[in-house]
Amino acid sequence: MKTRSEIVWLEYHLEINRFVLSKIKDKDEVNDIMQDIFIKMYSNLNKLKDEEKIRSWLYQIARNTIHDYFRKQKLSSNSEEHVLSSDSENRNINEKFSACVQPHINKLPSIYKEALIKVELQNCSQLQLARELNISYSALKSRVQRGRELLKSYFKACCNISTDKYGNILEAEEKHKCSMC
Numbered sequence: 001m002k003t004r005s006e007i008v009w010l011e012y013h014l015e016i017n018r019f020v021l022s023k024i025k026d027k028d029e030v031n032d033i034m035q036d037i038f039i040k041m042y043s044n045l046n047k048l049k050d051e052e053k054i055r056s057w058l059y060q061i062a063r064n065t066i067h068d069y070f071r072k073q074k075l076s077s078n079s080e081e082h083v084l085s086s087d088s089e090n091r092n093i094n095e096k097f098s099a100c101v102q103p104h105i106n107k108l109p110s111i112y113k114e115a116l117i118k119v120e121l122q123n124c125s126q127l128q129l130a131r132e133l134n135i136s137y138s139a140l141k142s143r144v145q146r147g148r149e150l151l152k153s154y155f156k157a158c159c160n161i162s163t164d165k166y167g168n169i170l171e172a173e174e175k176h177k178c179s180m181c
């Protein structure tokens with residue numbers, strides 16, 4: 001003996017399949033969507049109060065599942081494109097300016113240079129470095145911040161740099177031939 005969900009599915013699955021196929025041309029994707037529709041129908045059929053509304057209820061499940069599919073496709077497509085393009089762009093910018101960093105750091109006054117090298121390049125914690133140098137934590141934070149600002153000003157003097165709100169370089173272009181870069 002067939003269950004209620006099997007009877008409903010046998011009666012409507014071809015009609016729903018044609019509907020989904022009219023919206024999505026990839027048959028493999030249609031099969032996946034039909035499977036999702038069946039699972040939703042099977043899980044919620046006992047909640048349907050009015051038997052006369054089964055057909056419209058199934059179509060609503062199908063429409064919602066199709067919308068979910070397109071939403072996932074759009075999010076996936078946008079995030080992949082953004083990640084791929086921004087990763088390659090960031091690598092190009094970083095490669096271009098990585099050779100410029102050390103000469104500009106070397107121009108810094110020694111107290112800022114030491115703080116930046118240890119904190120930014122050697123991943124030493126600011127608290128640990130403050131103890132090592134026998135200065136207050138806030139004094140070391142100020143050194144690091146001033147060193148960053150000076151380094152930024154050195155780069156801005158020789159290059160047009162645009163950054164995002166986090167300070168990541170988005171675009172960079174030499175203003176003139178820099179002796180450091």
